[in-house]
Amino acid sequence: MSVFRPNWQALMSLLASLYSLTALPFTESMSAASSLTVVAILLAGALVSMLQLSFAVQTAVLTLSSFGAAALLIAGLTDAFGTATAGYFAALIAAWLLGWRLVTVLSGDGSRGSEGRGSTLIVPALFGIWVVILWECIVRGAGVPFVLLPPPSAIGLRITTSTSILAADFKQTVLKAVLFGYVVGSLTGFLVAILADRFRFLASGLLPIGNMVSALPMIGIAPIMVIWFGFDWQSKAAVVIVMTFFPMLVNTLAGLTATSEMERDLMRTYGATHWQVLLKLRLQAAMPFIFNALKINSTLALIGAIVAEFFGTPIVGMGFRISTEVGRMNLDMVWAEIAMAAIVGSLFYGALALLERAVTFWHPSYRR
Amino acid sequence: MKKTLGLTLALTMTLMAGAASAADKVTLQLKWVAQAQFAGYFVAKEKGFYDEAGLDVEIKPGGPDIAPEQVIAGGGADVIVDWMGGALAAREKGVGLVNIAQPYKKAGMQLVCPADGPVQTEEDFKGHTLGVWFYGNEYPFFAWMNKLGLSTEGGEDGVTVLKQSFDVQPLIQKQADCISVMTYNEYWQLIDAGYKAEDLIVFNYSAMGNDLLEDGLYAMEDDLADPAFAEKMVKFVEASMKGWEYAIANPEEAAGIVMDNGGQDENHQVRMMGEVAKLIDTPDAKLIPEAYERTAKALLDQGIITKEPEGAWTSDITDKM
Secondary structure (H helix, E strand, O other): OOOEOOOHHHHHHHHHHHHHOOOOOOOOOOOHHHHHHHHHHHHHHHHHHOEOOOHHHHHHHHHHHHHHHHHHHHHOOOOOOOOOOHHHHHHHHHHHHHHHHHHHHHHOOOOOOOOOOOHHHHHHHHHHHHHHHHHHHHHHHHOOOOOOOOOHHHHHHHHHHOHHHHHHHHHHHHHHHHHHHHHHHHHHHHHHHHHHHHOHHHHHHHHHHHHHHHOOOHHHHHHHHHHHHOOOHHHHHHHHHHHHHHHHHHHHHHHHOOOOHHHHHHHHHOOOOHHHHHHHHHHHHHHHHHHHHHHHHHHHHHHHHHHHOOOOEEOOOHHHHHHHHHHOOOHHHHHHHHHHHHHHHHHHHHHHHHHHHHHOOOOHHHOO | OHHHHHHHHHHHHHHHHHHHOOOEEEEEEOOOOOOHHHHHHHHHHHOOHHHHOOEEEEEEOOOOOOOHHHHHHOOOOOEEEEOHHHHHHHHHOOOOEEEEEOOOOOOOEEEEEEOOOOOOOHHHHOOOEEEEOOOOOOHHHHHHHHHHOOOOOOOOOOOEEEEOOOOOHHHHOOOOOEEEEEOOOHHHHHHHOOOOHHHEEEEEHHHHOOOOOOOEEEEEHHHHOOHHHHHHHHHHHHHHHHHHHHHHHOHHHHHHHHHHOOOOOHHHHHHHHHHHHHHHOOOOOOOOHHHHHHHHHHHHHOOOOOOOOOOOEOOHHHHOO
C-alpha cells in the first residue's frame, strides 16, 4: 500500500472519467475514438499520479494529463457549438480535478522550504488558466448565447484583430484623461494638505467639504463636467480630478499627524523651523499614507474616466466603446476593453506598490 | 407577524387571481422610457383591450442603458419594441429577432442645425461636429454619411461625430453644430428652450429618403415556430393596434394614461402623441417591404451587417388580424 498513495482529487477524477464513458462521443464533431483518447489520458494521469513518485515526475504527469485532456476537449468543440454531452462535462471536471491536484502538489504541505520560489507565481497562474479553460468549454459546450457571454477565444481574437481601436481608446482614456486628472488631482490634494496642515482653519473648513464631495455620485458629476468643459477628454479629466483630490487631502493630513510627541520634541531641541520639521520628519512619516492615497486614486481615476465617458463624448475612448458596443451586441469588444482596463489598472497599481517599497523601505512592514 | 400575514394574503390573492383568469402572459420591453411614443401599448392595457383578447401584458419601460435585443436574448421579454437597424445587427449576432409588426410607417429621426450656424445644406457638413445618439440609434446617421461619402473620423474632409446625451444640451451650449432629435420629442425640447421653428434647419430622414424603420415589434424566431405563441402574438398585435387607434383619436386621454404610467410633463406628451400619429399613418401594423429593403441595403452598404438578412420579417401575424 506504500507504493499507492490515494488522494481525493485523483479518486474523484477517476470516477468522473469512468462516468464520462457512458456518453460517447462527447460532441457532434468528436469521434468516439478521440473521446476515448481523452478518457484514457485522464485515467492514466489519475492512476499514475497516485503512485509513490518523485516530485518532478508527479508534476510532469499531472501537467501533461490535465492540460493534454483539456486541449483535446477544446479542440473537440470546433463546429460543435452547444452539442456537448454530460460525458463531455464529466471529462472536463476530471481534467480540472487533476489540475487541482497539480496545484496541491506544487504548494507542498504548506511548510516553508517544501515549496520553490516559483510556486508563488505558478499557482495563481495555473488557477487563472483553468478559469479560462472552464469558461471556454462551458460557454461553447453548453451553447451559451454569444450576447450573454462570449468565449475567451473570441475575446482573444478580437483583441488581436482590433489592436488599432484598442490603442486609440487607450490613448484617449488613459494617456489623456486618466494621467492628466490623476497627476493634477493628487498633486493639488497634496499641496492643499500641506497648506491645511500649516493653517488649521483651512483644514477645519475643507475636511467637511471633502467628506461631502467624496460622497457625491460620479454619475451626477460627469454630465455637469461635460457642460462645463466640453465633451472631449478635458471633462473626463475634470471628473478624475474631483475624484482623486480629496482622498489625497484626507490621507496626507492624517499622515502628517503620524509622528510621536517624542520625535517632534527632539526636532524642537535641535531648533528646527516648521518647514524643516515637515521635510525631514513629518513628510517621511506620512509616506505610507500618501502612497495609500496614490494607490486608491489609481483605481478611482481609471473607473472615473471610463464612467465619465458613458456621457457626451467623442467617438473614441474605453468608456465610449464599452457603452456603445453593448448596444451593438459586440460583447467580445466589450470584454476586450474590460481586459485592457484590468491590465492597465494592475500595472498602474503594481508600479506604485514597487515605488512605495523603494521609498518607505524603513517601514516595519518591510522588515525581513 | 403582521407583515408575514399581509404577505401571505397578498400571495394567495395573486394566486387566486391567476387561477381566476387564465390569461396568457406577455412581457413587452419598450425601447425607451414611458412616453407617448408607446401610448398605444399603455392605452391597450389601461382600456382593457389586452384583457378582452385574453392577455395579461406586462410593459417594461426601457432607458438609456437598456438594449431591448439583450433583454429578449436573456429571456426577459416575449416581444420588444425596437428599431430595424439594431434588430438586424442583433440577428446577425445570433439573436433570432423577427419583425412581426411595424406600427410606425415613417421614421421620426432628424438632424437639426441652428439657422445662424455654419451648416445650411448637406454640402456644409465637412469639418463640422454633428451629435448622434448611440445604442442602436446611430445606424441611420452612419448610413446617411456613407451615402454622402463623408468620413466620420473627423478632420477637414470628414465630420466629427459627438456621442450625444439624450437631450438638446450640446446644441444650446454650441458643443455641436447640429444634433439629432426625434420629431416627437427632442425637437420640442428645443422649441421649449426658446428656439423658433424658423431658427432651425431640419434634415428629416424620412423626407430625404434616408429613413430606416423605427419602432417595430420583434419576437424570437424559435418562439414563433410554436403555433400557440404565434396565436398569442396575433392577439397581442391586434389589441395593441386597437390601443393605437384609440390613442390617435383621443390624444389628450392617451397622454393622461401615459402620465399614469410614469410619463413626464403632460403638455409634452400631448404634443408627442400628435407627432407620433403622423408617423403611424394608418394603424394596420403592416410592414412596407420597400422600407425594409431600403433599411437592409443601407445597413449592408456601411458594413453594419455583412450578409443579406433572411427571414428577418414576417407578415404571418399581421395577415391573420
